[in-house]
Amino acid sequence: MNALVEQRQQAQLHFQQGEQNIIVGDAAACPLPPEQLAALDADSPYVVEVFEGGLTAVVYHLCINGRHYNLKKRRAQALVHNVDGETSFLNEVQRRRDIQALKDKPSTAKAYQHIVTTLYANYRLGFMLSPWIEGKPLCSFSREIFRQIFDTQFALEQAGLMEWDLSPGNIIYDGRQIHLFDFGYMYPYDPLEHFNSDGLAAPDFHAVERLETRNVFGYLLRYQDVMTAADQLAIYRELKEAALDVYTQKLIWLKQNYAQPAIIQWQTEIIERWEYALDNERSLKNLFIAESFRSHCLDIADDISGKSCTPMTLKRIDKVITMAATVYLQLQNNGALLFDNAELEQVDLIKKYQDYRQLAAQYQQK
Ligand SMILES: Nc1ncnc2c1ncn2[C@@H]1O[C@H](COP(=O)(O)OP(=O)(O)O)[C@@H](O)[C@H]1O
Numbered sequence: 001m002n003a004l005v006e007q008r009q010q011a012q013l014h015f016q017q018g019e020q021n022i023i024v025g026d027a028a029a030c031p032l033p034p035e036q037l038a039a040l041d042a043d044s045p046y047v048v049e050v051f052e053g054g055l056t057a058v059v060y061h062l063c064i065n066g067r068h069y070n071l072k073k074r075r076a077q078a079l080v081h082n083v084d085g086e087t088s089f090l091n092e093v094q095r096r097r098d099i100q101a102l103k104d105k106p107s108t109a110k111a112y113q114h115i116v117t118t119l120y121a122n123y124r125l126g127f128m129l130s131p132w133i134e135g136k137p138l139c140s141f142s143r144e145i146f147r148q149i150f151d152t153q154f155a156l157e158q159a160g161l162m163e164w165d166l167s168p169g170n171i172i173y174d175g176r177q178i179h180l181f182d183f184g185y186m187y188p189y190d191p192l193e194h195f196n197s198d199g200l201a202a203p204d205f206h207a208v209e210r211l212e213t214r215n216v217f218g219y220l221l222r223y224q225d226v227m228t229a230a231d232q233l234a235i236y237r238e239l240k241e242a243a244l245d246v247y248t249q250k251l252i253w254l255k256q257n258y259a260q261p262a263i264i265q266w267q268t269e270i271i272e273r274w275e276y277a278l279d280n281e282r283s284l285k286n287l288f289i290a291e292s293f294r295s296h297c298l299d300i301a302d303d304i305s306g307k308s309c310t311p312m313t314l315k316r317i318d319k320v321i322t323m324a325a326t327v328y329l330q331l332q333n334n335g336a337l338l339f340d341n342a343e344l345e346q347v348d349l350i351k352k353y354q355d356y357r358q359l360a361a362q363y364q365q366k
């Protein structure tokens, strides 16, 4: 277990067991007394709809005096299987406190405009209150959308925060702008010393990879039958161009702030790899193959370890098996085989994902 991660988990478990509270904002911003909001359930006349999918919280869409709110309430009993899941409600209240401070400051407010406002949050009362965002889960992409997502991640990183879960259900699009609102898996880190909140242990994880892994490559796989390879590559090119712009700015910022040489080198290598790929269609296709494989493998590993598989996990596994069977050497040459996959021969890699397929079938979420 990574020492930094363990330290954070221990501190959060300790905080959970204590009495200390975290309050964000002013109770006067609540349309009802906080105790009443904390006690509210699905039978309340204020409830418009309920989102029950979360493991540690339930989300209520409320309408009170003609205004719409999002009330995220901690479950009495978490339905989780690991420490990060168990502490994700506390983690989100902590992050909302950090982010709201940045949103409240005129000099930094604009950089966080795509992050939902927290009207009020009270950890011990077990709820967070935000305005309701009119829109739909993000279901198509454009250069502008990529730009908004990566700009926001860069602003968060500058504030020392790393978001791990940029999955489709965590991004709302209102037709003009994207909105982020779920911070259960956003952790503090030092961007000048570390690659991410795992420290220096896992350089493969970073903001752009997170969006690709949790979101974009799943989307491309889901729609592979209705999209041509050229359409897919066009979306990927837009993503990479927006990402390259933002990471180039990030590199300048890292240098200006005397980041550790290892961090500057890491960021430079990512940029150079993308610049090379964007230079011609063939290299871009190679990178697409390598990164799609990497992303599917990372997402599968997450689903299997959390025992939270879906039909999409099976689809990703089938894709990984096909790719391992057909383009193994290309994957190996392009650095797509990460962690223990790097040591596996082709047959063993295929066998591993065939076994995963059986596990994933068992772990289908109800
Ligand atoms: N402020 C909001 N405005 C509109 N919809 C929201 C808002 N917050 C959450 N949602 C909806 O509720 C769902 C669950 O919220 P989220 O914070 O992601 O909870 P969970 O931790 O359970 O994933 C989201 O996928 C989104 O559709």
Ligand SMILES: [Mg+2]
Pocket: 169, 170, 182
């Ligand atoms: Mg969510």
